[in-house]
Amino acid sequence: MDREQEQTLAEQEALLAECKLYQGEKEPENKEPLTQTDEDETVTGLPVGPTPTSTDVGVPVPPTPWSTGLFQCFGTGDEHFSSDLEVCVLGAAAPCVLYGSNMERLYPHSRVFADRCLHYSCLLFLGQLLFNANNIAPWSSVGSRIALRRKYNLEGYGQYCFGCSGTPGEESRERCDSICDMFIHGLFCLHPFALAQEGRELRRRTLHPAFQPYLVVTMAPPMEQSMSS
Template identity: 50%
Template sequence: MANPEESSPLLIKQGDGEGNAKHDEKRSATESGHSCGGSAEWTVDGLPLGHGSVVGEPVARARWDSSLFACLGRNDEFCSSDLEVCLLGSFAPCMLYGSNVERLGSGPGTFANHCLAYTGLYLLGSSLFGWNFLAPWFSYPSRTAIRKKFNLEGSCEALSRSCGCCRGVMEDEVQREQCESACDFATHFFCHTCSLCQEGRELRRRLPHPGFNGRPILVMIPPMEQTMGR
C-alpha cells in the first residue's frame, strides 16, 4: 500500500525544501525503527522475534537429555538419581514405570494402578514366554506422552537428522506422528529396560516429584523473655 503522503497531489505543489525535509525525516525515522527493532515483538523468554518469522512455523524439537544406552546417566548433580533409576530399571521395572507415570502429573492412585498392572503383565509374560513380552504393549504410551509434553524428537526424527533418510515421512505431520508412535513401541519392545531408564532420567531432570512441596513455611519464633531493669 502506497504512502498517502507520497500519493497526495499536495506534495507535488509544495516544492519547497521544508516539505522534502519533513518527508526525509519521516522516512529515516521509519527505517531506523525497522533496523533498531523498535516495532519488534518479544517472546515470553525475552528473545526477540524477527520480522521474517512465519506464524505457524513448527518449533524445533529438543533432544533427550541422555541417550538410550547411557545406563549410568551423567556425572552431574543427578548422578545418585541416575544410579537409582538404573537399579530400579534392572531389578524393579514395575516401580520405575509407576514412578515415571506418576511424575507426568496424573491423578491420585496412578502409581499403584500402573505398577500393579505392569507387574501382572510382567509375571504373565515371563511365565508364558520366558521374558517380558506383554508389559511393553502397556508401557510404551508413556514414552509418547513424554515426547509430546516436552517437545522431544523421536527415534525416526533423530535417524532422519543423522543419516538423512525418511525425509518424506518427516514432512507430513500425521505420518511423522504415526512413525514416531511405532518407533516408541519398538523402543519399548526391543530395549525395554533402557527406554524406561531414559524416560526416568528425563523426567527427574525436568519435573519434581508430585509429593515434593516447594512452598515456603512461615515459622513464628516467640519473643525472648524480657526483664525490667532497675
C-alpha cells in the same frame, strides 16, 4: 463610567478575544494548509514511518534432543548421577517400580503410582507365566513414551530406526516416530533401556509430586496475663 471600570471592561474584552482564538473561531494568519498525506494520517490514524514487518506465526518449533541417550545407563556424570544410578538399578531389578514412578511424574494425580505399578506387575507376572519372559508389560508403556515425547517436544528415533525424513510438523514423521517407540518397547531387550531413559528425562524436567517446600512458620509470643482479684 470611571477609569477603573473602563480598565476592567478592556481586560474582559481581551480575555474574551483570547478564548475565541483558542476555540478556533479565529485562525492564525501564518497557519500552513494540511497536505493530503497529513489528512490521510489524521483520518486513518496510521503511524508515521515504515510499516512494521510481520512475524511468522504457526512455524513448527524444532524438537529438542533427549537429555541422555538410550544406552547411557549411568547418565552423563553430572549432578544427577545419584538419581541416574537409582533409575538404572530400578530399571534392571524392578521395572514395575520405575514405570510407576515415571507415570507418577508424567501424570501427577493421586494413586497413579500404585495403580500403574500394580498394572505393570500383573502383566509382568502373566508374561513370565506364559512365555517365561517380560514380553507383555512393555507394550503397555508405549503410550507413556509417546506422551512424554509430545509433551516436551523431544526428538524421535524414527530417522534412526526406519530412515524417516521430513519436517518436524509432518504427520508422517510423527507416525514414524510413534512406530519406532513401539519397536523400542516391544523388544524386551530394549525395554529396560527405554524405561530408564524416560526416568532420567522426567527427573531432570519435573519434581516429585510429593515434594513440598519447607515453610518457616513464626509464632507470636503469648500475651501477658494478669490475675484478677
